[in-house]
Amino acid sequence: MLDKTYDPKEIEARRYPEWENAGAFRAHPDSPKQPYCIVIPPPNVTGSLHMGHALDNTLQDVLIRWRRMKGDDVLWQPGTDHAGIATQMVVVRNLEQEGIGLAVQGAATNDANKKLLNREEFLAKVWEWKAYSGGTITGQLRRLGASCDWSRERFTMDEGLSKAVLKVFVELYKQGLIYKDLRLVNWDPKMLTAISDLEVESREVKGHLWYFKYPIEGSPDEFIVVATTRPETMLGDTGIAVHPDDPKWKHLIGKHAVLPLVGRRIAIVGDEYSDPEKGSGAVKITPAHDFNDFEVGRRHNLEAINIFDRFARVNGNAPEKYRGLDRFEARKKIVVEMEELGLVEKIEPHTHAVPYGDRGGVPVEPYLTEQWYADAKKLAEAPLAAARDGRVKFVPERGREDFFRWMENIEPWCVSRQLWWGHQIPAWYGPDKKVFVALSEEEAQAEARAHYGKDVALERDPDVLDTWFSSALWPFSTLGWPDQTAELAKYYPTSTLVTGWDILFFWVARMMMMGMHFMKDVPFRTVYLHGLVTDEKGQKMSKSKGNVIDPLELIDKYGADALRFTMTSLAASQAGRLRLSPARVEGARNFATKLWNATRFAEMNGAALPQGFDPVTAKLTVNKWMLGELARANQAIDKALTDFRLNEAATALYEFVWGVVCDWYVELTKPIVQGADGPEKDETRAVTAFVLRETVKLMHPVMPFITEELWDKLGHRAEHGPLIGQPWPAPPTVDAMADAEMGWLVKLISDIRSARAELNVPAGAKLKLLVIGGNATTAARIETHRAAIERLARIEGVEAADSAPKASLQIVVGEATYALPVGDVIDLKAESARLQKEIKKLADEVGKIDAKLANAAFVARAPEEVVEEQRERRAQAEQTGARLSAALERLGV
Known part of the structure; x- marks a missing residue:
């Protein structure tokens, strides 16, 4: 007998371990069944469940549970990402609380007694932390109901994946697709590393626009005025750009200005990058400290002079009086000195976007430095062809156009990071800085011996690889590559990738590059892109706004099924903002309660399924109509899931369960099931029990906990085993006459x-x-x-x-x-x-x-x-x- 009150917390805590301990989530590579595989977008090992995870993993689990019921051999491959910069930051912060720092060359410390760790000591601390708290999020995914095959869980730094990373790097290097180059990167002066665009967040900052006068060479009384938001970078200016058609300045094209405070002679060039309508119409060009300036400098052969060190302090390339100053201290000093020279025309308040490192929390510095790069343009050729000919399908279709737009204009991919935690680049340098790239130091030594004719001391490159490099291999490295495993043979290419638009380029595109290069096939057949979960007003959740909604709190209050149903119903907007409010989750909990109460009412009124019951034998119009409605709901849900319209599946479930079963069928049949005994009562009880049994099957992918509980309490588990292992139900027959009559009555x-x-x-x-x-x-x-x-x-x-x-x-x-x-x-x-x-x-x-x-x-x-x-x-x-x-x-x- 069902309990009077639906208690999701008690049910969920009991059911999940039952499934996992029974091996209900496991894939079977030796099975003849058709494979269906999803690789989980690996959450950061530092992470805890947020609303983005809740959405992403709910949608994956809905598809996984549905395909399992459809009879496929399902593998939902789980794992976590070592999250280089995020993990290093967490561990460094923990160590700082213990009075421990890192022995980073050039870093200032005010405490001579502070203990400093070398690289090996620090990495030991990271692995210690990982063992202690690195599995938090996988436990939280279990609370959400994620039916991953946890027996196959991987980690981007585990032995097998590390082996794959080394092999990929070495092979790409030997093929000329990885190389070193001097280019601008996003540099985080606090974390002391290059970072990806995804790790940069734009913040609106109230600052100033300074209008500086640069004297024209040979005409000491003539000036060209440049406007800048970053006076400190003028120390690295090597040119000034004006629009070729700007009547104000075009007469100066080809001449030179004299850089104040430095005395350097800098060229005035004509370039359409300069907008006559913005600022003064003239733009100072600092190729080593601005991405746009770097391109202008390349077009006009301007020198790139780096005037900062990695801590964003002024270096030896600037006049001596500025050396060692922090960039913002240098700014103040430069402005004062320009004012004293009478070279400040005006200063205006100016609000503008400033890039910040999302981990270090300080403004990012465009920084000219030598890094390792992958030839992304060459690697993008095969993915572009696969997207064009339909080997990879994008849902929604607009994702394909966005993919093209980025991939067709792709820049070299900076794959190196100046961190200690991560896959250390397998490159060793000889005495003359010649590089040897190999799978091991022994192989590098052998290559060096052959080159130099003797044994030499080699020094390993201290950098590690960008986290996206290892996660780009995820669809095949998790299946055992480079070993030729049964899993790799069966599940690659994977079936579906579920992810957000924000990593279409950072992750999806790179998986396609690596998968097609090393596996000679696409890494997945379908890319299902979903929108961003926001608050109910459509605003992005952030701690500073105080509008963050914690999914674990919602699960505690309303149950995982309620959150899952809400997430699935929100998936209507595959590209835009998915507005979430706790009231919606409460509504979903009420929906679960409605089904619970309807089932309990049916149970109390004797609804039970006779042995061998065949719904075709139903004679009453209301029962034949109900079976037709069940068939329609089945077909609608199945089609919606097939078409990746998961929100429509949720809507169909809601309308069927609440609108048809509870509001109509239960109400219409009350007089029968509560009336005198007879064949009509027996038939209605049987049909009610049949409909409830099939309904929990249809609902299971979206709301697995309550449906498994109802399946068990109604006696079906004892006869057929757990619901998670049941086949997707076949829709009953539709009776057109009953349909028309009851449709008229309901309307x-x-x-x-x-x-x-x-x-x-x-x-x-x-x-x-x-x-x-x-x-x-x-x-x-x-x-x-x-x-x-x-x-x-x-x-x-x-x-x-x-x-x-x-x-x-x-x-x-x-x-x-x-x-x-x-x-x-x-x-x-x-x-x-x-x-x-x-x-x-x-x-x-x-x-x-x-x-x-x-x-x-x-x-x-x-x-x-x-x-x-x-x-x-x-x-x-x-x-x-x-x-x-x-x-x-x-x-x-």
Whole structure:
């Protein structure tokens, strides 16, 4: 017997270990079944579950559980990422609390007694931390219900994956696809490493725009004015760019200016990068400290002078008086000295975007440094071809166009990082800095001996590889490559990749590069891209805004099933913002409770499935209709999952369970199951039990915990085993005649209820129902279902009539008009006036919103979530207006 109260916390804590201990999640590479494989986007080993994880992993688990029920041999490959910079930062912070630092050359320390760790000592501490707390997120994924094959869990720094990383690096180097180059990178002066674009966040900062006057060579009284937000970088200026058509400055093209404070002669060049409408129209060019300037410098052969060290302190390439100053101290000193020289034309307040390192939390410095690069343009050729010919499908299709846009303009990929935690680059340098790239130091020594003709001391490159390098191998390295394993043979290419748009380029594209280069096939057949989970206002969640929603708190309060259902229903926006509010999760918990209570009601009223019950034997119209509705729900859910429209699957479940089973079937059959014994009662109990059994199967991929519990408590587990291992149900037969008859009844009662609600008819008022123009079929149906109509639509008598009385509201269903005399219950004229007033108010609101949305300036300047909110308000107002207009028409006043 089901407990009176649905308790998700107790159920979920009990059910998950049962599944895992029984091996319910395990893949079977030796099985003849068709494979279906998803590799989990590996969460950072430092991480804990956030809403992005909750969405991403829920969608994966829905697909995995569904394909398992469809009969596939399913592998959901789990694992975690070593997260180089994030993990190093966490461990460094922990060590600092113990008074321990890192022996980093050039770093300042104010405590001579502070213990400093070398690289080997620090890495030992990281592995110690990983063993202690590195598995937090995998435990949290279990709470979400993620049915990964945990027996195959991998880690990007485990022995097998490390072997794969070394092999890939060495082979790409020997093929000329990895090389060293001097280029600009995003440099984090706090973390002391190059970082990827994904690790850079743009922040709006209130600063200044300084207008500096640079003297023209040979004309000491003539100046060119440049505007800059970063005065400190002027020490590295090697040119000034003006637009070739700018009447103000074009006469200076080809001449030289003299760089103040430094005295360097710098060229004035014509380049379309300079915008005459911005600042002064002239742009100082510092190729070593600005990405755009770097490109201008290359076009005009300007020297790149690096004036900062890795701590963003002024280095020896600048005049002596600035050396050793922090970049912002240098800024203050430069501005003061330029003012003293009379070379500051003006200073304006200026709000602009400044790139910050998301880990170090300080402004990123574009920095000219030698790094290792992969030839991304060459590696992108095969993925581009696969996307064009359809070997990889993108859902939604727009993802394909975004993929092309980036891949066709791809830049070299900086794969090195100046960290200690990560895969150390397998490169060793000889005495003359010649590099030897090999799988081991022994192999490098052998190559060096052959080159030099003797044994020499080799020094290993201290850098490690970008975390994205190892995760780019994830679809095949996790399956055992470079060994030729049974898993690799069966599950590669994987079936589906589920991920967010934000890593389409950082991860998806790179997996395609590496998979196609080393496996000669795509790493996955379908890329399913989902949007970003935001708060209910459409704002990105952030700690600074205080709008972060913790999924674990929601699970504690409402249950994992409720959160999973909410996440699945939110997936409608595959590209945009998925607005989450705790109220939606509460609504999903209420949905689970509704199913629980309906099942308990059925159980209390004797619903049970007779041995060998065949739904085809059902004779009652209401039961045949219910079986048809079950068939339709089955087909709709299955198709939605096939088409990656997971939100439509959730909607179909909700409408079927709440709208059809609970609101209609249970209510329509109450008089039967609570009435006298007989064949109708027996049949209805059996059909109810059958429908509930099939319903929990349909719901299982989305809400696995409650469905497994209901399956067990209804006795099916004892006979058939756990629900997680059951096949997807075959849809029953649809009876067209029962469908038409019950469809008519449901529409009639629904329309009467809606009309009463819209016209404020008191809930307790019993109205007469007059039928005008009904044919023989309608008359027969009314006779059959009279009791249900009277009970469920609050009607007191149903009669045929020639016409509708004046004071009545009218609805049309099929060929007949139905009139409800309401003159004694409501004031028709007052109600008509109210409706007209509401309709006008809504029309005015639509007009105001249309005016806003037609204003190009508003759409361009307003945050995306504000524009989207206006569109939603308009749609809602229009929908409500149409509904009230229909109600007004029903009045016939």
